[in-house]
Amino acid sequence: MLCxxxxxMPKLILALLVLGLAACGEPAGxxxxxxxxxxxxxxRTVSLASFRGKPVLINFWATWxxxxxxxxxxxQALHERLDGKGPVxxxxxxxxxxxxVPPFVKENKITFPILYSDRKVSAAYAVRGLPAAYLIDxxxxxxxxxxxxxxxxxxxxxxxxxxxxxxxH
Numbered sequence: 001m002l003c004x005x006x007x008x009m010p011k012l013i014l015a016l017l018v019l020g021l022a023a024c025g026e027p028a029g030x031x032x033x034x035x036x037x038x039x040x041x042x043x044r045t046v047s048l049a050s051f052r053g054k055p056v057l058i059n060f061w062a063t064w065x066x067x068x069x070x071x072x073x074x075x076q077a078l079h080e081r082l083d084g085k086g087p088v089x090x091x092x093x094x095x096x097x098x099x100x101v102p103p104f105v106k107e108n109k110i111t112f113p114i115l116y117s118d119r120k121v122s123a124a125y126a127v128r129g130l131p132a133a134y135l136i137d138x139x140x141x142x143x144x145x146x147x148x149x150x151x152x153x154x155x156x157x158x159x160x161x162x163x164x165x166x167x168x169h
Contacts, residue, residue: 060130068131071131072091088158138166
């Protein structure tokens, strides 16, 4: 435990920086991913459980979030690179104005499933800021989480590592 004295301030600042950096792409351990059953922009029901056996990247985002808007083309490119290899990308829109989502998806040529979130799902995943992403392993456990923009190449490496792990078993 650090005492909040002037002498300990550099230690406290360093500890906060380390914790902050760890949250950017930290391994999340073996916690089971909360269930996710949501409607997509076409009105179909999509369930996380239906993708068991595949890595799944869940990206919480919104059309009004500038960082989300910037990273969406990178996620689309990742989806295109990985298409056919098994992983799934699910975009979970946190927009309150649902009418804003389909035009954004069309304009940006997003082809991976875009789902409409509800308070239960965002609370279960403890989404406090956007964007936020979770990599779910084939057994349904949270393998990694990112708070803030993701580096699509780093995410791709994590997904490929999970796919290799599956192939090694």
